Amino acid sequence: MFGKLASSTSAEHLALRSAGDNGSAEGESHTASLLYLPDYLIAEQQRQLWIELMAIDTWEQESLMMHGKPVPVPRLICYVGDDGTEYAYSGVRHRPKPWSPALGELRHRLCDELGHGFNSVLLNQYRDGRDHMGWHSDDESELGEQPIIASVSLGAERRMRFRPGDRTRSILGSSAKSLHITLEAGSLLVMGSTVQSVWQHCLVRTAQACGPRVNMTFRRVSAV
Numbered sequence: 158m159f160g161k162l163a164s165s166t167s168a169e170h171l172a173l174r175s176a177g178d179n180g181s182a183e184g185e186s187h188t189a190s191l192l193y194l195p196d197y198l199i200a201e202q203q204r205q206l207w208i209e210l211m212a213i214d215t216w217e218q219e220s221l222m223m224h225g226k227p228v229p230v231p232r233l234i235c236y237v238g239d240d241g242t243e244y245a246y247s248g249v250r251h252r253p254k255p256w257s258p259a260l261g262e263l264r265h266r267l268c269d270e271l272g273h274g275f276n277s278v279l280l281n282q283y284r285d286g287r288d289h290m291g292w293h294s295d296d297e298s299e300l301g302e303q304p305i306i307a308s309v310s311l312g313a314e315r316r317m318r319f320r321p322g323d324r325t326r327s328i329l330g331s332s333a334k335s336l337h338i339t340l341e342a343g344s345l346l347v348m349g350s351t352v353q354s355v356w357q358h359c360l361v362r363t364a365q366a367c368g369p370r371v372n373m374t375f376r377r378v379s380a381v
């Protein structure tokens with residue numbers, strides 16, 4: 158599932174496994190796999206990408222309606238992709254912006270090394286420790302049944318948490334465990350094909366002094 162990267166010497170394979178999981182009564186497994194490479198991008202690649210992404214003039218501050226009032230989403234976003242990869246999330250339909258050079262190169266490297274046809278990337282910019290992302294699964298219909306998502310991080314280290322999704326919790330109850338990973342600058346986290354259907358993840362807010370961070374989640378979007 159993780160292509161050429163699976164045997165990389167620095168790769169850490171993490172199983173998101175619920176305690177005592179031997180498959181549920183319905184015969185489903187609640188185990189899903191993550192691949193983490195802390196040093197996927199060298200310092201110069203990180204620097205080039207950072208400069209390129211910070212120069213984008215189409216970062217958007219979106220708002221969500223809560224109790225009838227618009228509330229700013231706690232991060233900036235920019236959606237980039239091939240023609241025809243419109244993508245709806247958080248209730249908004251996004252048209253892709255064109256690929257910039259270093260981002261396009263990174264996409265091709267990931268496609269080659271993971272053997273997967275990524276055609277878009279969602280960029281999230283966390284300006285400081287208050288910016289974050291709440292619990293969710295990337296399970297929009299455009300991503301298909303079992304999406305593989307490649308997530309590359311730049312800038313400040315931040316913590317990502319995983320917990321079983323609602324359906325998994327309802328089957329497994331308290332045996333369902335959660336997990337966290339610290340995402341370092343230049344790291345790659347690949348979420349394997351069952352991660353989104355079984356687990357949820359979030360990017361934790363922090364009260365500690367924390368500089369800006371950009372995360373790129375490469376996806377394969379199909380027309381729905």
Ligand SMILES: O=C(O)CCC(=O)C(=O)O
Nearest residue numbers: 279281290295360372374
């Ligand atoms: O910023 C991150 O590392 C998480 C991004 C994320 O969860 C998403 O784009 O769905």
